[in-house]
Amino acid sequence: MPETRDALIVGGGHNGLITAFYLARAGHKPLVIERRPQVGGAAITDEFHPGFRCSTLAHAAGPLRVEVLRDMNLEQHGLKMIRPDIGVTALSPEGAALLLYNDTQRAAQEIAKFSEKDAAKYTELRDTLDKLGKVLQQALALTPPDIDRPGSNDLWALFKTGKALKGLGRKDMFRLLRWGPMAAADFVSEWFETELLRATVAGGIGLRTTTTVMARSVSLQMFPARAGLAWRALHTRGGDLELRRAWLGWRAFATESEDFILVNIPHNTNVVKLLQRIRDESHRFAVSYHSVLKVKKQTASLLDDIPTIGPATRKKLIKTFGSMRGVLQARDWELDKAVGDKKAAILRQYLRPIRKESKANAEAGENR
Amino acid sequence: MASTNQYDAIVIGGGHNGLTHAAYLARAGKKVVVLERRHIVGGAAVTEEVFPGFKFSVCSYVVSLLRPEIIRDLDLPRHARKILPLDRTFTPMLNGAYLWRINDHGKSRREIARHSKLDAEAYEEFGKAMQAMCRFVKPILAMVPPDPTSLNPRDLMKLLFLGKRFQGLDGQAKYDQVQLMTMSAIDFLDQWFETDVLKATMSASGIIGTFLGVRSPGTAYVLLHHYMGEIDGAFRAWGFARGGTGAISNAIADAAREVGVEIRCKAGISKILVKNGKAHGVALENGDEIYANVISSSVDPRLTFTKFLEASELPSDFLEDVNRYKFRGSSGKVNLALDALPNFKCLPGEGLHLRGAISISPSVEYMERAYDDAKYGNFSRRPYIDCVIPSLTDPSLAPPGKHVMSCFVQYAPYKLAPGLHWDTEREKFGDTVINTLAEHAPNIKDIILHRQIVTPLDLEREWGLSEGNIFQGELSLEQLFFLRPVPGWAQFRTPVKNLYICGSAAHPGGGIMGAPGRLAAVEVLKDSPGKGNPDKDTTGKVA
Numbered sequence: 041m042p043e044t045r046d047a048l049i050v051g052g053g054h055n056g057l058i059t060a061f062y063l064a065r066a067g068h069k070p071l072v073i074e075r076r077p078q079v080g081g082a083a084i085t086d087e088f089h090p091g092f093r094c095s096t097l098a099h100a101a102g103p104l105r106v107e108v109l110r111d112m113n114l115e116q117h118g119l120k121m122i123r124p125d126i127g128v129t130a131l132s133p134e135g136a137a138l139l140l141y142n143d144t145q146r147a148a149q150e151i152a153k154f155s156e157k158d159a160a161k162y163t164e165l166r167d168t169l170d171k172l173g174k175v176l177q178q179a180l181a182l183t184p185p186d187i188d189r190p191g192s193n194d195l196w197a198l199f200k201t202g203k204a205l206k207g208l209g210r211k212d213m214f215r216l217l218r219w220g221p222m223a224a225a226d227f228v229s230e231w232f233e234t235e236l237l238r239a240t241v242a243g244g245i246g247l248r249t250t251t252t253v254m255a256r257s258v259s260l261q262m263f264p265a266r267a268g269l270a271w272r273a274l275h276t277r278g279g280d281l282e283l284r285r286a287w288l289g290w291r292a293f294a295t296e297s298e299d300f301i302l303v304n305i306p307h308n309t310n311v312v313k314l315l316q317r318i319r320d321e322s323h324r325f326a327v328s329y330h331s332v333l334k335v336k337k338q339t340a341s342l343l344d345d346i347p348t349i350g351p352a353t354r355k356k357l358i359k360t361f362g363s364m365r366g367v368l369q370a371r372d373w374e375l376d377k378a379v380g381d382k383k384a385a386i387l388r389q390y391l392r393p394i395r396k397e398s399k400a401n402a403e404a405g406e407n408r
Numbered sequence: 409m410a411s412t413n414q415y416d417a418i419v420i421g422g423g424h425n426g427l428t429h430a431a432y433l434a435r436a437g438k439k440v441v442v443l444e445r446r447h448i449v450g451g452a453a454v455t456e457e458v459f460p461g462f463k464f465s466v467c468s469y470v471v472s473l474l475r476p477e478i479i480r481d482l483d484l485p486r487h488a489r490k491i492l493p494l495d496r497t498f499t500p501m502l503n504g505a506y507l508w509r510i511n512d513h514g515k516s517r518r519e520i521a522r523h524s525k526l527d528a529e530a531y532e533e534f535g536k537a538m539q540a541m542c543r544f545v546k547p548i549l550a551m552v553p554p555d556p557t558s559l560n561p562r563d564l565m566k567l568l569f570l571g572k573r574f575q576g577l578d579g580q581a582k583y584d585q586v587q588l589m590t591m592s593a594i595d596f597l598d599q600w601f602e603t604d605v606l607k608a609t610m611s612a613s614g615i616i617g618t619f620l621g622v623r624s625p626g627t628a629y630v631l632l633h634h635y636m637g638e639i640d641g642a643f644r645a646w647g648f649a650r651g652g653t654g655a656i657s658n659a660i661a662d663a664a665r666e667v668g669v670e671i672r673c674k675a676g677i678s679k680i681l682v683k684n685g686k687a688h689g690v691a692l693e694n695g696d697e698i699y700a701n702v703i704s705s706s707v708d709p710r711l712t713f714t715k716f717l718e719a720s721e722l723p724s725d726f727l728e729d730v731n732r733y734k735f736r737g738s739s740g741k742v743n744l745a746l747d748a749l750p751n752f753k754c755l756p757g758e759g760l761h762l763r764g765a766i767s768i769s770p771s772v773e774y775m776e777r778a779y780d781d782a783k784y785g786n787f788s789r790r791p792y793i794d795c796v797i798p799s800l801t802d803p804s805l806a807p808p809g810k811h812v813m814s815c816f817v818q819y820a821p822y823k824l825a826p827g828l829h830w831d832t833e834r835e836k837f838g839d840t841v842i843n844t845l846a847e848h849a850p851n852i853k854d855i856i857l858h859r860q861i862v863t864p865l866d867l868e869r870e871w872g873l874s875e876g877n878i879f880q881g882e883l884s885l886e887q888l889f890f891l892r893p894v895p896g897w898a899q900f901r902t903p904v905k906n907l908y909i910c911g912s913a914a915h916p917g918g919g920i921m922g923a924p925g926r927l928a929a930v931e932v933l934k935d936s937p938g939k940g941n942p943d944k945d946t947t948g949k950v951a
Contacts, residue, residue, distance in 0.1 A: 095812065171817050201765070206557070209557075210557040210896060211725075213557045214557065214891070214895030214896055215895075217886075217890075217891060217895070218886045218891055218895055219886070220883075222886045223624070223625075223626075227733070
């Protein structure tokens with residue numbers, strides 16, 4: 041049935057949903073179209089086995105813009121961000137572990153176990169990033185300006201950003217300019233001497249050859265959101281270069297509300313071992329059941345879905361024409377002869393679209 | 409004696425930039441002395457008779473970036489500077505095919521069309537787009553970088569000027585420019601071309617002198633930097649100097665002498681003399697002292713600030729920035745004296761293809777793999793090689809019937825893996841280069857009379873290029889324009905009063921360009937005016 045809307049949003053990921061929200065708030069009637077059975081795009085949580093829920097793809101939530109959280113009133117819709125004390129635990133092959141707490145001071149204490157110098161540097165880096173972050177987040181809140189034909193809005197926004205940049209002072213301004221195009225590996229080498237710390241921080245911003253500090257940090261929006269707001273949980277990890285791990289239940293966009301509970305269990309206790317056993321068992325079950333499903337799918341035939349064609353007829357068809365391709369290429373009278381007029385008529389009706397598609401594919405293949 | 413040791417200006421280092429700088433200062437009426445540690449002037453732009461009868465342009469081997477205003481101002485053509493055009497790039501491939509680009513537009517098109525008709529179309533568009541880009545970047549080369557943090561009207565005007573120029577680019581060119589500044593050479597070329605060997609060869613200019621791979625971001629800019637070659641007003645032209653690269657240095661030296669510059673060779677300095685935060689002279693290695701009110705250093709910042717100066721004479725912030733300035737030399741040279749010409753499997757015989765650059769860059773993957781070795785401290789097992797045989801165009805470089813072949817080799821990392829040292833690896837490195845060439849031209853091993861291997865360590869020891877970086881510091885974005893060499897000190901001055909930098913480590917960077925030397929002279933003369941400022945001499949250029 042034809043339906044008229046004033047806005048269609050293709051894709052029901054978090055960005056699509058947020059766009060729809062703002063349009064609706066402005067009085068439009070948007071429709072979000074999602075191909076999958078659930079909304080969320082890459083930000084989804086699945087119950088892949090009864091009782092086990094996993095953030096299937098993105099498993100840490102970046103700093104969702106504060107305005108969005110406020111405007112959509114997500115807290116009341118049940119969104120709760122959890123921010124663990126430890127941002128990253130980095131393991132070294134020698135058996136040492138570096139615990140990067142989200143709290144700068146505690147992180148510095150941990151780093152001091154490796155190097156006093158790095159601990160001091162880490163604090164300095166975080167302070168600097170906090171400062172730069174305040175300026176950058178202003179830039180992030182802008183619609184990217186049209187550099188081709190900047191309108192007065194673009195110019196005003198650029199001017200404001202420029203003014204904020206000036207406010208940084210000479211040293212930090214040059215830092216911002218210099219860091220932008222730098223390779224992550226060079227960047228961390230400048231700051232730290234501990235290899236493990238270098239690798240952990242660089243891991244957050246990308247590898248030597250593939251990404252530069254700024255490209256990656258902007259795309260991850262690594263810089264802290266507006267300081268002083270309640271949404272500390274959305275701040276970036278360790279103030280440094282990756283997301284702070286905050287688990288986000290995307291069910292928040294639906295109505296149900298369910299809190300996570302974070303329990304600290306000392307490792308090497310039996311409780312942890314039991315949990316690990318349960319986890320491993322559920323993995324095993326999930327993986328093997330998945331493969332059962334997959335095998336079924338691999339042996340499926342196009343003929344399965346056609347009513348009145350049972351296993352016997354299917355066998356007969358394949359035997360007569362050799363393959364599915366043979367069935368598709370068979371002439372009408374051949375089909376009639378093989379399975380009888382009545383069944384052949386139904387078969388033809390189902391084969392027509394498949395034939396069409398295969399012909400198109402063949403043509404495309406030739407052109408290639 | 410005191411009178412002979414008192415000058416208006418001392419220039420440390422007699423490379424092409426030091427000489428250019430000295431010439432401009434002398435033209436403004438200053439009494440200038442150039443101090444060169446080696447026995448000849450030229451720095452890395454030098455031609456030496458290494459083996460009897462064979463003259464090698466030991467380091468730098470092609471010319472193109474020399475600024476036209478310098479050629480004009482110093483009247484270089486009168487000093488026998490003659491550039492012979494180098495207009496072909498020949499890339500042999502291991503499967504027997506080859507790519508041979510020629511500056512003749514029609515021929516190049518037909519040649520590329522052999523590989524891909526689409527690329528032949530794109531090549532033309534690409535050339536136009538790059539020219540638009542070069543036109544945008546070129547004035548920047550002739551400009552003293554503004555300080556973006558300053559509110560000084562002079563700096564603001566320059567920033568505004570840049571903004572306006574950018575505004576003046578047409579739509580697509582603006583996006584191209586932004587991409588060029590941030591992308592990798594291959595990503596950038598991927599948008600234009602599909603032929604692998606074409607992309608590989610073109611991307612090579614994006615990595616020269618940097619410790620980066622063709623897929624590393626930022627290399628697209630270096631590509632442009634090399635695209636800006638200009639000889640006698642023709643864009644994108646590279647050439648040989650008659651008599652080798654050293655002839656250019658000699659021409660500049662002659663021009664400098666003519667305006668009264670004194671050039672002293674074998675005069676290495678050991679210390680810059682500083683009193684009350686002001687430089688007032690230098691101490692030579694032999695103990696002599698020379699005094700002047702202006703000291704300009706054309707050597708790299710590591711030598712200038714950490715070897716010739718005491719740490720206590722510099723602010724610690726500045727010193728920290730100098731220490732983190734990246735050199736990371738990544739290339740070496742192998743110079744060959746040949747009995748005959750190499751014979752390439754894919755195009756046998758002594759054709760015109762030998763007269764241009766011969767590029768060993770058969771595929772993008774080859775280039776990236778060459779970098780892989782370097783990342784972990786080895787020279788590339790199969791390196792990128794750019795060869796020229798200048799004796800074909802300039803027979804004066806070799807005995808009759810014989811030839812010199814100059815091979816630029818990348819990667820040869822300055823810092824080798826633990827346990828390896830360049831003094832023991834040198835010959836192995838030479839063998840690798842020759843084996844690589846032999847895969848394409850099997851006769852090469854039989855025709856080599858002599859070979860000279862220049863490792864990054866040799867560049868440091870003999871030519872004073874720290875870590876063997878041919879540009880006195882990597883041409884990566886975080887070290888360019890107002891960030892070169894150190895953020896906040898891009899206007900050729902230093903924290904020590906009366907001390908200036910005028911070498912490739914200053915804006916706009918390396919290559920036989922001469923621009924740092926000239927621009928530094930502009931700034932020196934602003935501080936202590938002479939008779940005439942080159943600022944006002946050149947028409948239409950912003951300085």
